[in-house]
Structure formats: structure tokens, C-alpha cells
Amino acid sequence: MQLHGKNLIGSSLSSLGEAAFRAENPATGEALEPPFCEALPLEVNRAAEMAALAFEERDGQSAEATAALLERIAGQIEALGQPLLERAEAETGLPQGRLKLERERTTGQLRMFAGLVREGSWVDARIDRAQPGRRPIPKPDLRRMLIPIGPVAVFGAGNFPLAFSAAGGDTAAALAAGNPVVFKAHPGHPGTCEMTAAAIQNALAESGFPDDWFSLLQGRGADAGQTLVRHAGIQAVAFTGSLGVGRSLFDAALSRETPIPVYAEMGSINPVFLLPAALAAKGEEIAAGLYASVTLGSGQFCTNPGLVVGLASGELDRLVSALAALFAAGRPCTMLNRNTLDGYSRQAEDLSAKETIELVAHSSPEPDSARTEAAAMLFATGAEAFLADRQMSGELFGPATLVVRCDSEEQMLEVACGLQGQLTATIFAGEGDAPLCHSLRSILEAKAGRLLFGGYPTGVEVCAAMHHGGPYPATTDVRSTSVGTAAIVRFARPICYQDWPQDQLPAELQDKNVRGIWRQIDGVLTKDDVGAGAGRPL
Amino acid sequence: MQLHGKNLIGSSLSSLGEAAFRAENPATGEALEPPFCEALPLEVNRAAEMAALAFEERDGQSAEATAALLERIAGQIEALGQPLLERAEAETGLPQGRLKLERERTTGQLRMFAGLVREGSWVDARIDRAQPGRRPIPKPDLRRMLIPIGPVAVFGAGNFPLAFSAAGGDTAAALAAGNPVVFKAHPGHPGTCEMTAAAIQNALAESGFPDDWFSLLQGRGADAGQTLVRHAGIQAVAFTGSLGVGRSLFDAALSRETPIPVYAEMGSINPVFLLPAALAAKGEEIAAGLYASVTLGSGQFCTNPGLVVGLASGELDRLVSALAALFAAGRPCTMLNRNTLDGYSRQAEDLSAKETIELVAHSSPEPDSARTEAAAMLFATGAEAFLADRQMSGELFGPATLVVRCDSEEQMLEVACGLQGQLTATIFAGEGDAPLCHSLRSILEAKAGRLLFGGYPTGVEVCAAMHHGGPYPATTDVRSTSVGTAAIVRFARPICYQDWPQDQLPAELQDKNVRGIWRQIDGVLTKDDVGAGAGRPL
Secondary structure, eight states, rough: OOOOOOEETTTTTEESSEEEEEEOOOTTTTBBOOOOOOOOHHHHHHHHHHHHHHHHHHOHHHHHHHHHHHHHHHHHHHHHHHHHHHHHHHHHHHOOHHHHHHHHHHHHHHHHHHHHHHHGGGGEEEEEOBBOOOSOOOOEEOOOOOOEEEEEEEOOOOOOTTTTTTHHHHHHHHHTOOEEEEEEOOTHHHHHHHHHHHHHHHHHHHHHHOOEEEEEEEESSSSSHHHHHHHTTOOEEEEESSSSHHHHHHHHHHHHHOOOOOEEEOOOOOEEEEEEEHHHHHHHHHHHHHHHHHHHGGGGGTTTOOOOEEEEHHHHHHHHHHHHHHHHSSSEEEESSSSHHHHHHHHHHHHHHOOTTTTEEEEOOOOOOTTTOOOOOEEEEEEHHHHHGGGGGGGGOOSSSEEEESHHHHHHHHHHHHHOOOOOEEEEEOOOOHHHHHHHHHHHHTEEEEEEOOOSOOOOOSSTOOOOOOSSTTTTTTTOSSSSSSGGGGGGGEEEESSGGGGSSOOGSSSOOTOOOOOEEETTSSOOOSSSSOOOOO | OOOOOOOEEEEEEEEESOOOOOBTTTTTBBOOOSEEOOOOHHHHHHHHHHHHHHHHOOOOOHHHHHHHHHHHHHHHHHHHHHHHHHHHHHHOOOOOOHHHHHHHHHHHHHHHHHHHHHHHHHHGGEEEETTTOSSSSSSSOEEOOOOOOOOEEEHHHHOOTHHHHHHTTHHHHHHTTTTTTEEEEETHEEEEEHHHHHHHHHHHHHTTTOOGGOOOOOOOHHHHHHHHHHTTTTTTEEEEEEHHHHHHHHHHHHHHSSSOOOOEEEEOOOOEEHHHHHHHHHHHHHHHHHHHHHGGGHHHGOOOOOEHHHESHHHHHHHHHHHHHHHHHHOEEEOSSSHHHHHHHHHHHHHHHTTEEEEEEEEEEEEOOTTEEOOOEEEEEHHHHHHHHHHGOOOOOSSSEEEEEESSHHHHHHHHHHHHOOOEEEEEEOOOOOOHHHHHHHHHHHHHHHEEEEEEEEEEOOTOOOOOOOSSSBSSSSTSSSGGGGGGGGEEEEEESOOOOOGGOGGSSSSOOTTTOOOEEEEEEESSSSOOOOOOOO
8 A cells, every 4th residue: 555645635645745754663762754834724724624514414424324334444454454553664663473462453443442332321311291281380201312513533542653643543433422533643653644544444334434523634733633623613622642741732722712621641650559468469460561561562561550559568578679680681672663762762861860769770781772662661669759749740751650758557548649640540450459549549439540450550451341432631621531332421511302203302302112122211210111201293 | 695796616616707797687788796707718718728638537428427417407497497487588589489409409409419318329339249250361359449539619699598508419419429518608698507507506516517517607708619619628618609609619629739529500591482372372372481480589590591592483573572561560679688689780781782682671669779679671673782791691680681582593593502500591482483492402402401391491300310510600510400319429529449358348349238139130120139259358
């Protein structure tokens, strides 16, 4: 597949600007062809306008059509075959095995949402029947359901060229809810995005959707994104990336004349608390598990366990020694791109320079910066120093973790209390740890979106019960998940029809339950038809 | 009941500040005793801190305890008896009959939420069972549900001294979800709020809740509210009132270091579209219905139909004449307070001064401003003038409506397209109106939270299917309702437990469905227990 390097406004290629950039192979430092045109504001606005127009002009898009679209996108991605994985590898340095799994996750998500949409109950239909004779005021017939929110701006993440990118979870959820998507590619993997966007365009054409239902914008700087979220046609924003960029998009979208929901997932240090009995019982096993989790994908996961908290003890020392041996025996990690490497190196240097922090171990040999390599690093500090220095609790995006030694259980609880919002928090507890575990859990419930008992936070299962979100700054919207079926409601809003004739109601709200979905009728969940006839003929 | 005029921080009276204000009886102009102390920032912060502390220290508050609290609040409000209604009448000028109904609505809401909480399925529990043998990666055990979001700041509305006030819908929903509430009283009815707050304090004591679970703050200006929503302990904000105040609270809360959800309901002009056949068939009936809806409660409802749109025709002229006769025969209306009257009068004057607007009719005799009276007014204009002048589509809060005459169906659609977000939109259609009705409805679905067919928007039913919300500027959060059972999720957030031992899971997520609630198990909705054992013993 020949890459064109242009923006895709619907299916139209657009390259009005003169600025262009190339992706770089992090493993070789080689610049990759072709150059990609940075979208001008004109092109960003055009994409948003066309999406808004396509949304306005949609007419009774059926659930089946949406489900089929999602499945066809999955099929088209698979049809891209090996070249997609090769381009993704060249652009990100991620190994083929990982990318294959990520592709499966991506197509799996699309098919999961297809199933959800086809089943149909996600619209949360509620019907309250009229009571014309009620005193003192008659009760009208009321029928409510979720409908699409409108065009969604999706920003691809740097660390998931497939699963959180052009056809990733946010795009899948937004399309599933019935919305068009304007996608801003991450500049780290523009070619992977172009290939995926072409797959989406093919699927739209096969499914009879307007081509403007999906657009792809390329660009390195912040301008295109800022322009996009400020466009009046955009009704929601989904982003995965850094706190700085996420917050700036959030601020821009919320200061619009008409503010809109922004779902920015901005990372986390994912604290892991090791309680004494667990540490005593299986410290070595935990060390191995932690090392694997910290260095998985070169540590470039938002669920990377960047903080390990334990009570100062011989057992903790042994765990640190075991971890140190693993870090020292490990090789340097290839980072996604130079930006990620630079950010990691700078922050790691800052930490290393602190008198209160010890760099316990690091991988060897020296990382080769021409190959975008970083050292995996194990830091340690005391709880007092940690509590006094907010910088230590910031996210260090890469293959590193910081062990915090606490002098007492109270101090451990204090460390937990001082944490900012997190995607995940983990407790390892064994027999005898129950009281501390209970106290800790109460604190962490207010801090994190997902609480793990004795596990490792990397690996975010895609399913109904997943919650991938959390209090700020993990995300900008504590109410919402970016992974799993519940993500669909991010891109939907309720509407209520009062006293409408049957034949003008959406299928989901008619007396006869033609879609066979779960509905609340007079407050009771059922798949039954509405008993008494309601609504009047036009 | 002797009013003290102080702030209530939990059950402690607080009056640190020197500034005080009195409520005024709008019907007489008389200042009412006692003076009410304006809360100082110190007191606001103290209330928020105590709520945050009480929330942190809660330990396994049961659904039954919450349900009982809500029911006891309802009982305590009823126990206040006639004095509550008298004080509310004195402070707002609303008649006893209306206030009685409003009290029923208020206690009804509290009991509705008690029922919802007791039933328990609102937590949207989802369980995905572990698959330890899955390849290539084992699936963990994941269990997700909604939990309380944390302390909620609630701002009372001026036009509902009971149902959208201290123990109104937002307070009920916030408490139902398991949160403490810091309530900022509307300065129009501080005494009514004090009485209600005392009822809530009694109920808290009866139910074994900490008194800091609810605080009451008094004040006229914007300062207390701004301080409150900026306090780090506050996790969500609910407001009903004007666009100006709502937006300023929204901006303050969203520009915090840790932004929080803000549910501001800020009004609407609630357009009513009269299609030709409906107008021909029952123009007079519609005129009577519209007049009643426009002047209900002196027009002081956020669902007041402030815009009537029709095709210029003899039928529309006849409707305007019929409406004019009703307005001319009506008496002036007592407004809630001087502020509301002044705002209405100023805006009505601005409209009257426009060359493009006709003041068709108004009530008589001249309103008595010493009795806070306003004239009910009927305005008319052409669609062209309406489309050219954005001021005409702003909310005029009071007993007035504006009829817009369109020259063509296209122009009617253009008027619809030009509207901002609305709480409601209404279409009257008869035989032969179907194509126009269909086009109009497609447009209005994007504009409003509730679409009525042939009815009047005032009267917002409290039930599961109600959606009282809508696109900005009707509200700041298009995803959310302030009326009905769905309002509970405003004040909740999901959490996911991964691989937790059974005995440490919340009741809602244990294998045995002890609460008897609806849950998604492996994606399937059921009330069954989880089949296979999951989770490990500690």
C-alpha cells in the first residue's frame, strides 16, 4: 500500500498546507517516507463541518447498519494484513507479537460494540405510561432513550497505534453510539493511521454511510487539536495522552460558548501497596511480576505500576534486591519515539539528582540513543521524602518504578491519602493484613478507578465490567470509562418523547418491543411489550 | 417555629459575618424577620471540609440506611406542617395551593429515590468472571458498580422554594447516591430553607447519620457560591437558575486544579411549533392551553413556553386574537421577588422598544410594583426579524410569550435551526402535517431534551422516563437530567474491583446476589447469583 501522506476529509485527500513531517523508526533513527501534510485550520474546520452536516442529514440510521459498519471496519483492518503491522512496527518500535495482539484487541473491540449495538439495550429505554385520569394533574406518556451526541473529536494515543488510535476504542464507541468521528492522528504513527483510515473509508462505502462520517487529520503541533475542539460542530472530545495536552484540550472545549464533554485519559502512577504478610509469603513472586509489569511495552502503558509502597523491613529489602537484580539483568528498552524518550530521560534525571532518592538499579548496557533506547530504572525513597516532594508522585512515562519505604502503617495510609487520582491502585495482602487492607482500600476507593487485589495493573481487559478511568488527573471525567462496553454512553445523550404517536416513535420506544431489548416500563425492567396502547395516531 | 437566621454547618449555628439580609414578601413589599447572616468564606469552607470529612469517615453506609434517611426527611418536611407553607408563601408570593402540590412533589421525590435505592439496581453492577485458562492471557475477575462521587454543592432555585431547594430534587438525588450535601440557599426564600434544613437535620439524627452530612449556607451575592464550588472537598455541583450565574459557577468549577462535574440548569424558551392542520383543527383550544401554560406560576417556570411559531395565515391570526383576548382579560401576576420582577420588566421593555416587535396584548390593570406585580404580555414578530435579532431568542423569565410568524415552511425550519439548546420543544401537528412535522422533529431532536407532541411544556413529571435537561445553554451537561430517577447517576462514579476476595466485595458485587438486584454477568442481565465461585479468600 502506497501512503499518500495527506489528510482525509471524508474520502477526499487534502494537503493545503506546506508544513510536513515524517515519522521516524525509533529502532533505527531512520526517517520514514512519505512526508505527512500538517492539517491547516481550514482543513480541520472543513472536516468538522462535514461531520456535522453528515450527522444532521442522517435519517434513521439503524442499529443493524451501525453494527455492520463496525464489523466491516474490523474486517477491513484484518484485510490490511502484514503491511499494517510492519508500518506500525516501523513507526513505534513495538514488536510484531505485541502489535498482533493489539490488532486483535482493536478488531475485538469493534466487534464487541457491534454486538452491543445489535443487542440494543444500551439505549436505556424507559417508558412511563400515561394516566389520563390521574388527579390533580393527568400523567402524560413519557418515553426516554439515549441518542447519539453528535460529531466526536478523537485524539489517538502515542502508545497504542491500533487500539487507541484511528479505529481504537474511542472511535469504536463513538461510531457505535451513532456519531461521526473526526480523528486527529498521533504524530508518532501517521502512516498506521492513514492505513487504518483507509480501512474505515472502505467500510463506510460498503455500508452505505457517507464518507464524511470519518475524517483523518495529521499534524505535530497543538494547533490542529485546539482548532478541532473549538469547532461548534464537535459535540464531544476523547483523548488519551499527557496531562499537559489533555488539560489544554479540556480547557479549550470547556471555555467554548457551548461547552462539551471532554474525556481525556491522562495517565497515572498506579500505586501498588505491598502489605507485610503478602510480602513475607511471596516477595520474590511479586518482584518478578512487578518487573514484568513495569517493563512491559517499555513501560509505556498508562497502567504502568510506577509506585511501589511497603513497610520498611527485611522482607521489603529482599523484594527491592530481587527487583534490582531483575532491572540490572535487563536490557535497555526501545521507546516509542524521541519525544517520549526525551521526556522520560529528563524526568529520570531529575529524580536521580534528588538527594532523597536512590537509583537502586538500571538496565545495562548504556542505552543507545540513536536507537531511541532508554534504561529501565528502579528508584527508592523514604515515605517522608516522598510526602514532602510532589514531583515524586508525578507520572514517569517509561520503564521505571519508585519504591517508597514507610516507617509505619500510619505512614503508609498517609502516602495513600496524599495520592492524586489514579487509573488503578493495587493491594497485595495476605493472612493477617486484613485490618490494614481495609483501611487502605477505603482510601484508595476515593483515589482510583480500578482496585486490584494481588495483581498487576497493566493489561486492561475489554469487557462490560471494566472501568478504565478515575479521578483527575487520571482523567478529566471521573464518571466515564474509555475501555469496555460502558464507554458507549460517553457519546450519547438522553431524549424524552412526550405523548408522541406510536408510528413516529423510535423503534426502541414503541409499545411493541420490536427490538427485543430490556426497557423500564413504569419503572420495572422488562422485555415485554407495553401492555396498554399509548400515544395517539397523528 | 422561631427562625434563627444563621448558617447551619452540620447542626451547628454559625453567624460569623456581619452582613445580613431579610427576605421580602413580594405581595406586600414587607420585609420579613429575622435577618439572615451571609456566610463568610470561612463558613463556606468549613461546611465543605466537614462534608468531606464525614464522607471520608463513612463506613459501609447501607442502602437501607440511605433509603430510611430519605423517607425520614420526607416525614420531617410533612411534620413542619402549615408554617412551612406559610413561610414559603410569604417569601415567594406563590399561592398555598401551588405550594401544597410542590410539597407533595418534594416528599414524593424523596420517597421515589428511597425506593430506587432500596431496590438497588441503579448501581449498574457488572461482573465478568475470571477465565484463568484463557490464552494468550488469563482473564481476571472484574466487578464494577457505581459508588458515590463525594460531597455535592447544591444551589437552590428561586422559583421552587421546596422542590428545587434545600430538600429538592438535587439534594434528594445526591443523598440517594450516598453523598453529603452542602446547600446554598436562594436568597429569595431563606426562611423556607432554614425550616427545611432543620427537617433534614432531624432526619439525619434519627437515622444515625453525622450531622455534617448536610449544611445550609445563606447569602445574597455570588461570593459564597464561588467559594463553595472551588473548595477541593466538593466533588460535584448542581444548580438551577440563570445563565449568568450558572455559567460563572461552571467556569469556576471547571477551572479548578481538579475540575468536577457541574449540572447547571439555566433555562430555556421552550419553543412551540403550530403546524397548519393542528392550528386549523383546534386553534382556540391551543390558545387557551398556551395562555394557561405561559401564565402558570406567573410564568416563572424554566419550561415556560416563551416562543410560539406558526405559518402566517388566517388561522394563526385567529389564534393570536384569541390569545390576545386572554392576555387582555388577565390580571397582573405577582412575581417571586423584586429581582425577578426587575429582570422581567427590563427585558420586556427592551422587546417592546424594538420596531420589529409588536406588543399585541397585556394584562390589566397596570401592575402594582409595590406588590411586585408584572404585566402578562403577548408579543409578536415576523420570522425574518426574529432570525436577525438574537436577543429575541433569549429567555424572558416571566408571564410572556412571543409569537413568530413564518412566511413558509422553509422559514419555520430555519427558525428551528437557529434555536439554541432547550429543555423542551413542542410540535402541534394534525392530519396532513406529517412531512413538515418529520422535518421539524429531526431538527428539534438536536435542540431539546424533551419533545412534546401536542401538549404544553410546563409540568415536569417526576418518573423514570423523564428527561429534564438539554443542550447548552439549557444546561451545562447534555448527558444529564435534574428530574426523575435517572438523576441519581449525576452523583455517582464507577469503580472496578479486580480479583477481590468475596468477603471484601460490596454486597452488590458478591457471587450471591444478596441484594436481589439486576446485574450484568458476563454481559448478560440477570438477577441470578454468579454461577461459579470467583475471587479468592484473603
